Amino acid sequence: MAFSPQTLALLASILAIAGFLLYRAALPKPIPGIPYNEKSARSLFGDAPDLGKYHSKTHEVISFLTKRLQELNTPICQVWVKPFSRPWVVISDGREATDIMSRRGREFDRSNFFRDLFEALSPHHQSIMPTNDQWRYNRRLMADAMSSPFLNNVASHRLHESTSDLVSLLREKVRLAPGHVFNMYKDLQFCTMDVIWAATFGTELGISQSQAMYLSRLDHMELPNTSDSLVNFPENDLPEVWYMLAAIMGSCEVVMTSPLGRWHHLLMIKFYPSMRRALTTRDKLINSKLTEAWKTFADGDTTNEGNKVRCVVDMIVERETILAKKQGKEPDRKSKYLFDEMAGFLNAGYETTSTALAWGIKYLMGYQDMQEKLRESLRSAHPEAAAQGIQPSAEAIAKVHVPYLEAFMEEAIRHSALVSVNIRMATMDTEVLGYRIPKGTDVWMLTNGPSYCSPALQIDENERSQSSRDFKGDYDRWGKHDDLDQFRPERWLFQNEKGETEFDSRAAPMHIFGAGVRGCYGKKLAYLEMRVIYTLLVWNFHFDRIPETLMDWKAQDIITHAPQNVRVKLREVKMS
Numbered sequence: 001m002a003f004s005p006q007t008l009a010l011l012a013s014i015l016a017i018a019g020f021l022l023y024r025a026a027l028p029k030p031i032p033g034i035p036y037n038e039k040s041a042r043s044l045f046g047d048a049p050d051l052g053k054y055h056s057k058t059h060e061v062i063s064f065l066t067k068r069l070q071e072l073n074t075p076i077c078q079v080w081v082k083p084f085s086r087p088w089v090v091i092s093d094g095r096e097a098t099d100i101m102s103r104r105g106r107e108f109d110r111s112n113f114f115r116d117l118f119e120a121l122s123p124h125h126q127s128i129m130p131t132n133d134q135w136r137y138n139r140r141l142m143a144d145a146m147s148s149p150f151l152n153n154v155a156s157h158r159l160h161e162s163t164s165d166l167v168s169l170l171r172e173k174v175r176l177a178p179g180h181v182f183n184m185y186k187d188l189q190f191c192t193m194d195v196i197w198a199a200t201f202g203t204e205l206g207i208s209q210s211q212a213m214y215l216s217r218l219d220h221m222e223l224p225n226t227s228d229s230l231v232n233f234p235e236n237d238l239p240e241v242w243y244m245l246a247a248i249m250g251s252c253e254v255v256m257t258s259p260l261g262r263w264h265h266l267l268m269i270k271f272y273p274s275m276r277r278a279l280t281t282r283d284k285l286i287n288s289k290l291t292e293a294w295k296t297f298a299d300g301d302t303t304n305e306g307n308k309v310r311c312v313v314d315m316i317v318e319r320e321t322i323l324a325k326k327q328g329k330e331p332d333r334k335s336k337y338l339f340d341e342m343a344g345f346l347n348a349g350y351e352t353t354s355t356a357l358a359w360g361i362k363y364l365m366g367y368q369d370m371q372e373k374l375r376e377s378l379r380s381a382h383p384e385a386a387a388q389g390i391q392p393s394a395e396a397i398a399k400v401h402v403p404y405l406e407a408f409m410e411e412a413i414r415h416s417a418l419v420s421v422n423i424r425m426a427t428m429d430t431e432v433l434g435y436r437i438p439k440g441t442d443v444w445m446l447t448n449g450p451s452y453c454s455p456a457l458q459i460d461e462n463e464r465s466q467s468s469r470d471f472k473g474d475y476d477r478w479g480k481h482d483d484l485d486q487f488r489p490e491r492w493l494f495q496n497e498k499g500e501t502e503f504d505s506r507a508a509p510m511h512i513f514g515a516g517v518r519g520c521y522g523k524k525l526a527y528l529e530m531r532v533i534y535t536l537l538v539w540n541f542h543f544d545r546i547p548e549t550l551m552d553w554k555a556q557d558i559i560t561h562a563p564q565n566v567r568v569k570l571r572e573v574k575m576s
């Protein structure tokens with residue numbers, strides 16, 4: 001069938017108009033009034049190309065959003081990062097973030113971004129659920145793992161043992177390469193993996209111990225001629241679970257970097273042989289540990305240390321049994337919620353804490369006077385251990401309050417902004433800082449921008465929400481910090497009426513653990529872990545200054561905002 005020239009011209013015009021309309025429909029749609037980058041709004045790909053360039057240059061993602069806010073000189077802006085999707089609203093203001101996370105739970109809930117990150121790995125884990133009955137049930141299942149009896153009487157001992165193994169490993173390294181610099185990031189990861197494993201399953205994984213024993217068999221090592229070259233130590237074979245957890249956590253990166261986001265992750269899990277292997281290992285492991293715990297707690301098999309709760313897997317099984325009994329049901333032994341809570345506990349507990357410690361070690365080296373002050377504070381807090389030249393015990397570290405240690409930990413977390421953003425999704429049409437926010441929009445609340453790491457930007461009181469205006473909280477005090485870009489642990493300390501130094505956790509804006517009901521579930525364990533690890537490391541080693549050529553503050557964003565390396569030069573502390 002032949003078309004007349006007029007028909008062809010008409011068809012071409014219709015196609016051109018349809019193409020133009022499609023193009024217009026696919027262009028970013030700004031939310032009225034909220035500032036944005038003009039060039040991004042004229043591109044189908046929004047801010048993604050600029051973000052891509054920024055990421056290849058810096059290895060960071062979230063600081064791109066901070067940069068956008070600063071370029072636009074505003075506490076709120078919008079960006080388009082995934083093609084054909086609605087904008088993310090970005091804010092940087094501690095006061096408004098507290099309000100959204102702590103007091104506006106009806107209007108804002110867990111964002112879909114968390115679902116995108118973890119859905120492929122643990123679809124029934126609390127972190128990706130909206131705040132509903134199932135989320136409450138999962139939280140109840142896991143509540144005992146953050147209780148004081150478990151943390152102080154069980155977890156602190158496991159932590160102490162694993163950290164003592166790290167100390168042994170580092171001693172071997174100092175013996176073999178005295179005065180030399182090496183990267184200790186992996187050693188920290190070994191330790192936090194040992195810790196989370198022991199807390200979860202009640203048995204030893206022993207990575208640090210096996211590395212220490214391996215090095216102890218070497219008499220000496222070939223060392224570089226100059227002390228400003230890095231030493232690489234030989235390594236014993238690592239257990240399969242090391243590779244398994246590293247593969248599982250590492251896989252989440254594609255959600256951030258691939259244009260296909262969560263779909264790419266879901267495909268990876270299904271089709272990449274390495275991922276399938278890692279997940280099969282994980283599933284077998286968790287199932288076998290759960291089966292053991294069911295025998296002890298539900299079937300009354302007391303051959304295995306009686307029915308004493310030794311670890312988190314025991315606790316979750318015991319809790320499910322109690323909750324089911326209360327409801328007059330049989331406990332669900334095949335529960336996908338129990339399974340995913342265990343899988344999530346292993347993942348969440350290992351990466352974040354090692355990143356926090358990695359930054360802390362860098363601050364110890366960068367600020368030698370503070371390191372000395374920390375060591376002195378620890379020695380005065382544990383006078384008997386100091387006098388006898390022994391290690392402070394697990395009980396003592398868990399119970400004795402050392403304000404300068406608390407202040408140092410808090411400042412390291414705040415200043416590094418290792419979780420640089422908290423996200424909430426609007427569950428209804430609402431407002432933020434006077435702008436209309438449509439239902440379904442993700443609000444990204446930065447923790448590394450103005451009001452956290454530089455002075456707050458001016459915001460008209462009338463633009464704040466009613467709940468924010470009503471609640472004065474600590475905001476006046478927060479506004480007095482004019483040195484938020486500086487690392488200064490003292491900002492968290494004050495003198496009480498007796499002239500004693502105390503720690504005040506609300507002295508400055510800090511949302512690295514989020515806030516409100518959906519704030520970090522594992523915060524208490526994370527603090528205990530940091531308390532034990534910093535205490536034993538600073539007790540046993542001087543972290544000496546390293547040559548300028550080896551020192552840097554470069555970061556990379558994977559799940560957390562992590563340093564690219566943790567190069568150290570250690571010297572053993574002489575015990576009196």
Ligand code: HEM
Pocket residue numbers: 101110126127128129344345346348349350352353356418419422423511512513514515516517518519520521522523525526
């Ligand atoms: C320094 C260490 C840690 C940091 C900085 C950290 C940070 C965070 C942040 C920012 C959130 C989101 C909070 C929000 O949206 O308001 C979160 C959630 C969560 N964290 Fe942590 N975390 C750490 C350690 C841990 C540990 C040790 C565990 C458990 C073993 C854990 C388990 C969780 C869970 C289960 C959630 C989801 C809670 C929910 O959705 O209700 N975290 N964490």
